[in-house]
Amino acid sequence: MIKQAVRMLTHAIYTKALKPILFRFHPDAVHNDLVALTCWVQRIPGLRELPRLWSHYDDAMLAQDVAGITFRNPVGLSAGFDKKLVMPRMIRAVGFGWMTGGSVTWGEYKGNDGAWYYRLPKSKSLVVHAGLPSEGAHVVSSRVAEYPVAMFEEFPLVVSVAKTNTKGTVDEADAIKDYCASLARFDSLEQVKGLEINISCPNTFGGEPFTTPKRLEKLLKAVDTLKLSKPVFIKMPINLPLRDFDNLLDVIVKHAVVAVTIGNLHKDRKAVELKDVLPDTVKGNLSGAPARAVTTELVRHTYQRYGTRLIIVGTGGVFSAEEAYEKIRAGATLVGMITGMIFEGPSQIGAINHDLAKLLRRDGFHNVSEAIGVDS
Numbered sequence: 001m002i003k004q005a006v007r008m009l010t011h012a013i014y015t016k017a018l019k020p021i022l023f024r025f026h027p028d029a030v031h032n033d034l035v036a037l038t039c040w041v042q043r044i045p046g047l048r049e050l051p052r053l054w055s056h057y058d059d060a061m062l063a064q065d066v067a068g069i070t071f072r073n074p075v076g077l078s079a080g081f082d083k084k085l086v087m088p089r090m091i092r093a094v095g096f097g098w099m100t101g102g103s104v105t106w107g108e109y110k111g112n113d114g115a116w117y118y119r120l121p122k123s124k125s126l127v128v129h130a131g132l133p134s135e136g137a138h139v140v141s142s143r144v145a146e147y148p149v150a151m152f153e154e155f156p157l158v159v160s161v162a163k164t165n166t167k168g169t170v171d172e173a174d175a176i177k178d179y180c181a182s183l184a185r186f187d188s189l190e191q192v193k194g195l196e197i198n199i200s201c202p203n204t205f206g207g208e209p210f211t212t213p214k215r216l217e218k219l220l221k222a223v224d225t226l227k228l229s230k231p232v233f234i235k236m237p238i239n240l241p242l243r244d245f246d247n248l249l250d251v252i253v254k255h256a257v258v259a260v261t262i263g264n265l266h267k268d269r270k271a272v273e274l275k276d277v278l279p280d281t282v283k284g285n286l287s288g289a290p291a292r293a294v295t296t297e298l299v300r301h302t303y304q305r306y307g308t309r310l311i312i313v314g315t316g317g318v319f320s321a322e323e324a325y326e327k328i329r330a331g332a333t334l335v336g337m338i339t340g341m342i343f344e345g346p347s348q349i350g351a352i353n354h355d356l357a358k359l360l361r362r363d364g365f366h367n368v369s370e371a372i373g374v375d376s
């Protein structure tokens with residue numbers, strides 16, 4: 001009851017007071033400043049624990065064992081928000097059940113020139129054009145290795161690995177080596193509980209080379225030979241014709257992959273009705289509300305085809321418990337989000353978990369796992 005009141009108050013302060021100020025500044029600057037502030041706050045135990053006032057982290061109704069990993073709740077932070085893996089303490093404190101760090105690449109890359117992010121406030125979306133900036137797997141894995149292993153015991157860390165964004169990895173064999181080097185590196189860390197292969201980052205040199213079945217087959221064959229000890233997730237593109245999407249799934253199920261994350265950013269601006277003006281000069285792909293329906297339908301489709309073979313992480317446009325529940329009922333075991341947190345504030349994670357448990361109880365479920373795929 002008190003937590004609920006704190007959550008509502010925090011949400012109101014964020015959406016009515018803080019967000020209008022933050023949204024006056026360029027999103028790149030706001031993101032950088034918030035990361036710096038978060039890194040400072042999380043060093044101070046008293047401050048770091050403040051979000052526990054509103055988080056809804058521990059609820060038996062929401063806990064599941066998935067691929068040998070215990071998830072206290074299904075709501076995770078998606079890849080891209082904490083690319084350098086500098087904020088896991090705070091991400092855990094706000095109530096996320098798990099997180100995906102990265103995407104990390106083997107080589108260092110500064111990211112695209114120009115702005116990385118552009119806000120579409122009325123459409124509840126961000127245009128993302130970061131281009132896989134990374135400090136490189138050596139730097140990021142060394143940082144992760146410094147964290148206490150216990151920190152991730154009840155808060156699984158998945159690391160997203162992408163191909164270094166340089167001309168040097170345009171060649172297929174080089175690109176595969178590049179992915180494999182990062183995967184092996186992160187697999188060796190006790191702190192890491194899962195590995196996500198990002199085959200679908202849109203703005204990279206040479207395009208998206210592993211979103212064709214033939215090439216994905218080669219990549220996954222090489223990944224199989226690594227005999228990774230951690231479960232492998234694949235981050236899926238969401239704009240392929242359904243037949244092509246299915247062809248990728250057909251390849252994936254033949255390999256040592258346990259989960260698919262559906263999915264990455266929406267690349268087809270013309271296919272969505274935006275409530276904001278989006279100038280052609282703004283490059284990038286869409287997150288948030290425009291990605292909601294397409295990802296939910298792909299989750300449903302994938303669950304119908306491969307629900308007994310693949311775990312599905314539903315990601316795209318989750319802002320509320322209802323939207324998380326919709327993805328779960330369509331077939332998602334776990335739910336990922338970024339944009340919902342940026343638009344609704346960090347207390348929304350607790351609100352989603354709290355209200356999700358309420359929705360599950362209303363519908364007679366005893367645990368979230370019972371609701372997976374009931375609408376498919």
Ligand SMILES: Cc1cc2nc3c(=O)[nH]c(=O)nc-3n(C[C@H](O)[C@H](O)[C@H](O)COP(=O)(O)O)c2cc1C
Pocket residue numbers: 078079080081083102103117126128130132160198201235263264265286287288289291315316317318336337338339340
């Ligand atoms: C700021 C930002 C950066 C992102 N960077 C990555 C990334 O590095 N790797 C990746 O796999 N996905 C990345 N994504 C895509 C998200 O992981 C997610 O798939 C997508 O945003 C849909 O979820 P959402 O609507 O909750 O934001 C990024 C998204 C945003 C908003």
